[in-house]
Amino acid sequence: MNYVPHTDRDRSEMLAEIGVANLAELFSDIPSDVRLGHELRLPAPMSEYDLARHMGALASKNRTTDDLVSFLGAGAYDHFVPSVVRHLVSRSEFYTAYTPYQAEISQGMLQAIFEYQTLMCELTAMDVSNASLYDGATAVAEAATMACRQTRRQQVVISAAVHPEYRTTLKTYARNLGIDVVEAGMKDGATDLEELGRLASSATACVILQNPNFLGSVESMEVAAEVAHRNGALFVACVDPISLGILAPPGEYGADIAVGEGQGLGSPMSFGGPYLGFLTCRQELIRNMPGRVAGETHDPQGRRGYILTLQAREQHIRRERATSNICSNEALSALAAAVYLSWLGKDGMREVADLCLQKAHYAFDRVAAIPGFRPVSETPFFKEFAVRMPVAPEQAGAALLESRILGGLPLGRYYPDLGDAMLIAVTEKRTKEEIDSLCRALEGLA
Amino acid sequence: MTMPLIFERSEAGRRAYSLPECDVPRKDATELLPGWALRKRAADLPEVSEVDLVRHYTKLSQRNHGVDVGFYPLGSCTMKYNPKVNEDAAALPGFSALHPYQPEELAQGALELMYELGRYLCEIGGMDEATLQPAAGAHGELTGLMIIKAYHESRGDGAERTKVIVPDSAHGTNPASAAFCGYKVVEVKSDGRGGVDLDSLRAAMSDEVAALMLTNPNTLGLFDENIVEIAKIVHDAGGLLYYDGANMNAIMGIARPGDMGFDVLHFNLHKTFSTPHGGGGPGSGPVAVKKALAPFLPVPVVEKTDGKFVLDYARPQSIGKVKAFYGNFNVMVKAYAYIRALGAKGLRQASENAVLNANYLMRKLAPYYHLPYDRHCKHEFVLSGEYQLASGVHTGDIAKMLLDYGFHAPTVYFPLIVKEAIMVEPTETESRDTLDAFVDAMIGIAQLAEKDPEALHTAPHKMVVGRLDDVTAARRPVLRWRPNKQTNAG
Numbered sequence A: 001m002n003y004v005p006h007t008d009r010d011r012s013e014m015l016a017e018i019g020v021a022n023l024a025e026l027f028s029d030i031p032s033d034v035r036l037g038h039e040l041r042l043p044a045p046m047s048e049y050d051l052a053r054h055m056g057a058l059a060s061k062n063r064t065t066d067d068l069v070s071f072l073g074a075g076a077y078d079h080f081v082p083s084v085v086r087h088l089v090s091r092s093e094f095y096t097a098y099t100p101y102q103a104e105i106s107q108g109m110l111q112a113i114f115e116y117q118t119l120m121c122e123l124t125a126m127d128v129s130n131a132s133l134y135d136g137a138t139a140v141a142e143a144a145t146m147a148c149r150q151t152r153r154q155q156v157v158i159s160a161a162v163h164p165e166y167r168t169t170l171k172t173y174a175r176n177l178g179i180d181v182v183e184a185g186m187k188d189g190a191t192d193l194e195e196l197g198r199l200a201s202s203a204t205a206c207v208i209l210q211n212p213n214f215l216g217s218v219e220s221m222e223v224a225a226e227v228a229h230r231n232g233a234l235f236v237a238c239v240d241p242i243s244l245g246i247l248a249p250p251g252e253y254g255a256d257i258a259v260g261e262g263q264g265l266g267s268p269m270s271f272g273g274p275y276l277g278f279l280t281c282r283q284e285l286i287r288n289m290p291g292r293v294a295g296e297t298h299d300p301q302g303r304r305g306y307i308l309t310l311q312a313r314e315q316h317i318r319r320e321r322a323t324s325n326i327c328s329n330e331a332l333s334a335l336a337a338a339v340y341l342s343w344l345g346k347d348g349m350r351e352v353a354d355l356c357l358q359k360a361h362y363a364f365d366r367v368a369a370i371p372g373f374r375p376v377s378e379t380p381f382f383k384e385f386a387v388r389m390p391v392a393p394e395q396a397g398a399a400l401l402e403s404r405i406l407g408g409l410p411l412g413r414y415y416p417d418l419g420d421a422m423l424i425a426v427t428e429k430r431t432k433e434e435i436d437s438l439c440r441a442l443e444g445l446a
Numbered sequence B: 001m002t003m004p005l006i007f008e009r010s011e012a013g014r015r016a017y018s019l020p021e022c023d024v025p026r027k028d029a030t031e032l033l034p035g036w037a038l039r040k041r042a043a044d045l046p047e048v049s050e051v052d053l054v055r056h057y058t059k060l061s062q063r064n065h066g067v068d069v070g071f072y073p074l075g076s077c078t079m080k081y082n083p084k085v086n087e088d089a090a091a092l093p094g095f096s097a098l099h100p101y102q103p104e105e106l107a108q109g110a111l112e113l114m115y116e117l118g119r120y121l122c123e124i125g126g127m128d129e130a131t132l133q134p135a136a137g138a139h140g141e142l143t144g145l146m147i148i149k150a151y152h153e154s155r156g157d158g159a160e161r162t163k164v165i166v167p168d169s170a171h172g173t174n175p176a177s178a179a180f181c182g183y184k185v186v187e188v189k190s191d192g193r194g195g196v197d198l199d200s201l202r203a204a205m206s207d208e209v210a211a212l213m214l215t216n217p218n219t220l221g222l223f224d225e226n227i228v229e230i231a232k233i234v235h236d237a238g239g240l241l242y243y244d245g246a247n248m249n250a251i252m253g254i255a256r257p258g259d260m261g262f263d264v265l266h267f268n269l270h271k272t273f274s275t276p277h278g279g280g281g282p283g284s285g286p287v288a289v290k291k292a293l294a295p296f297l298p299v300p301v302v303e304k305t306d307g308k309f310v311l312d313y314a315r316p317q318s319i320g321k322v323k324a325f326y327g328n329f330n331v332m333v334k335a336y337a338y339i340r341a342l343g344a345k346g347l348r349q350a351s352e353n354a355v356l357n358a359n360y361l362m363r364k365l366a367p368y369y370h371l372p373y374d375r376h377c378k379h380e381f382v383l384s385g386e387y388q389l390a391s392g393v394h395t396g397d398i399a400k401m402l403l404d405y406g407f408h409a410p411t412v413y414f415p416l417i418v419k420e421a422i423m424v425e426p427t428e429t430e431s432r433d434t435l436d437a438f439v440d441a442m443i444g445i446a447q448l449a450e451k452d453p454e455a456l457h458t459a460p461h462k463m464v465v466g467r468l469d470d471v472t473a474a475r476r477p478v479l480r481w482r483p484n485k486q487t488n489a490g
């Protein structure tokens, strides 16, 4: 298979039109010493049927979250994805398009991005949104560099309660840019605000907190925002968009930049990607914003239309002085988010968040009542909580699998002092019966 | 007439959603959370019925051009056909319903796929080890440069090597990625044949240079015949060679960056390996390196031990992570399926036919458009709209007119070293009929440029909107919808 439509006759006629005797002539400029002398060492080609079977066989070597009852979260969530999302993002006019550089022939995607931007502004209560970033981790890193440009400062204070992989990613980015990353520790499952206050200074470009944080706890975002602003720094809020159906949005507690992972908004978990990095901010910051953005404009007849705009920030214009190197983003995930949020609407958004809240709290009450199980903190939480247990969490996970339950994340790898704790996530998909069976299985371990 | 926004279709009380029951005892949110933590004003999301929602986005899709709709000769983007079987494979629950943190034993199929894909890419690129973590080409560039930096640091001259060289023909992400990695960017000129000017390169080279970023064939679609000499100049001064894999579609199975002397490269799975571009993303930008650079790859790396696939985090010299989890896995599934379907022969044929199509188009168009570099091209070529400029017609006008013919426009005004650049990449999956129709359209436009330039200035005429005002869009940015507060009384 090669998906090439040419017949041999096409090819020979085309070669004749070009004025060469054979294909090899077209490659005569490749020096012989760098030419590959053999066929690539790859498995033999497959027919479509054989390929489909092979892919099916590979897929079946995985256990899925459809097959198991999942209480695993930690940055990737088993939220319900309605059929309309998959059907609409499968419209091939959308998914086989490139970036909408030629606006007039790409109005569908541009309008969808404009709608996405509006939805994200509404959800986060911020002024402007970009068209997406790679994921939550890079969104945190981009927000940090954005804050450094804006404030002309080179230090970032981040809470140790932010997702460990986001912090690692931030540090990887920051290191090369001479940005100093300072971590504020945790106290009772949330950011130690006193330490945060001590670390932030007039050298700080931004303070970054996650809400709910990695352990699921609700942070005192307003207090943290004050710490940042008192020092002339920006406040960056990394948030779970689903939580914003109930929890205060970044715009309500004075965040300057809101970022986060939008996977929960209509994207499957797909073993970690593609996801959706989102970034919204205050109006004053737009010239420092990374990534693409769609704007409204009009044609000569006054008809409304959409176009990629404010491109003077971007790499193809500004090159080494661009606000980011990002080019391709996660447009299709943004489209999925737009469809998902429009499917939910105002009431559904609140309802899905409330379902997570209710079911997670039911689970929390039941798990915490099991002898030997003890919550890591009493701090309020949303859909995820950490619990200490009398057996090793890895061992508990293995035991839960016997009841076809995918347990929560063992926390020891990320927080050594939480070696006996498991992070349990409960989405709207979990039923009372499933939560009860989780508790029964855990009881058996106590 | 104006296409409404989803918000303008909203009607209070309508709904599309249905969610599971709350089957646990329900408490008021204020009992579970402190008042300060709660949202005060609900997000004003649209309220629509499911059928309205479906029609809205279906209509939007009809206002969009994709490869499935028609020809998309967008240079540097490799808009080849995206095989449907790959979409089906990626949608299998066995791939899509996997949690990134589920135990490795429960994800052996996914890890095997990643492991094998990494190996295939190394073979195709002539490299030793790969990471699949980067989410796109630019992300791969950044990752690759971080690896280069870590390599120099490990050898003790990281602090001195502060510069990265990019040719003046490079894509914008190359200098932007270098800057994002903390490097100073030095530009080198192209020579008369479109390659790197060797004298400029020699002059720019020093022990302050960390790397040269290049793509070969370059952004003019031309193979740089001096590549071995270029590699020697860079290596002799202790620098490394970075390969921007955007143009891999020209050389699969024919030549390999690793054999040309490149030390690091990224692939664009969303270009060369047929994964759809999604209207702007997701992409996937795996990075492959030579052995000496492998210790610095981001963690985790998929390893195979005793027949089992594992995620290896124990790599003390690693640059860390560039993204959460392991990369855009769903995109990897499609690229893997593509490579398995084509095999070595199919990949080579894909490149050969991509080059055939590009040369065919180039020769057919050369009498009508200025061809600044007249030699065999590889998978793409660059014309200049200079002839048309004489009648006051710009490349941008030509691009807009092409839309009326049902074609997406080529890439325009890139690379920057060609005046009024028109960069055409047909890909191997287009038939001669399509290419001929495109040639006819381009000839028609060249003729129109002489006869009726005004028709081009006002193009497009047949799209759902006329030429959009980009100046106003940037000057007075309207980046979100807001409800119209003025009520039309009566």
Ligand SMILES: Cc1ncc(COP(=O)(O)O)c(C=O)c1O
Pocket: A326, A327, A328, B075, B076, B077, B136, B137, B138, B139, B171, B173, B174, B215, B219, B244, B246, B247, B268, B283, B285
């Ligand atoms: C030559 C070249 N380099 C790099 C890139 C960046 O790739 P991506 O958009 O996947 O980040 C592109 C994409 O257009 C390109 O054409």
